[in-house]
Amino acid sequence: ERWRPETHTFHMPCGECTITLQDVAVQLGLPVDGEPLTGSLRYARAYIMQLIGGFLFADKSKTLVHCMFLQFLFDFDQAGTYAWGAATLAWLYRELCRASNAQSLEIAGPLMLLQVWAYDRFSIIAPQRMLHHSDGRPLSFSGVQAASEQSKNMLLIYRWTFDRLSRSQINWTPYTPDIMASLPVRCQSGQE
Numbered sequence: 656e657r658w659r660p661e662t663h664t665f666h667m668p669c670g671e672c673t674i675t676l677q678d679v680a681v682q683l684g685l686p687v688d689g690e691p692l693t694g695s696l697r698y699a700r701a702y703i704m705q706l707i708g709g710f711l712f713a714d715k716s717k718t719l720v721h722c723m724f725l726q727f728l729f730d731f732d733q734a735g736t737y738a739w740g741a742a743t744l745a746w747l748y749r750e751l752c753r754a755s756n757a758q759s760l761e762i763a764g765p766l767m768l769l770q771v772w773a774y775d776r777f778s779i780i781a782p783q784r785m786l787h788h789s790d791g792r793p794l795s796f797s798g799v800q801a802a803s804e805q806s807k808n809m810l811l812i813y814r815w816t817f818d819r820l821s822r823s824q825i826n827w828t829p830y831t832p833d834i835m836a837s838l839p840v841r842c843q844s845g846q847e
Contacts, residue, residue: 658751659755660751660755667817667825668819672827674768674772678744679743680843681842682772683765683768684842686738686841687741691737691741711739712743715761743765746764746765747769750762750763776827
């Protein structure tokens with residue numbers, strides 16, 4: 656409801672914010688630098704296809720892989736040089752734009768990225784982390800304690816919360832030097 660396709664930002668009462676390439680690198684550990692995506696091995700390809708179709712570039716079915724991505728999986732050596740993180744962010748923007756259409760009833764895309772980004776920016780809606788992050792994994796894989804009981808009115812609660820959000824309730828710079836130092840090198844791409 657707050658996504659604006661014309662700017663690719665969320666409009667809050669106190670300003671605009673968006674998911675960036677840094678968020679993709681830190682949260683998912685995907686490379687954001689590299690070749691653009693333009694255009695046993697059998698088990699590895701099957702796993703990667705599941706990851707692409709069910710997580711990174713998910714459609715609403717979460718069971719299909721768009722044929723446009725298959726060309727990037729033929730040569731595994733080359734596949735590792737692509738900027739998968741940049742492509743993932745572009746796909747999320749695309750799906751958020753589609754979902755912001757008044758006639759849309761569903762959303763697809765890398766929604767885990769959207770969720771962990773929101774938790775880091777808006778602590779007022781975030782579950783408590785069970786572990787302090789220092790284990791050398793991307794940030795989104797840190798332990799998060801799930802709520803024991805979900806409210807049936809969460810959408811109304813989130814709307815109410817975001818309608819009253821102040822600047823001081825947004826974490827504009829969630830990745831402290833300590834957090835960045837604890838992440839694997841692949842999560843720090845594009846920082847130079």
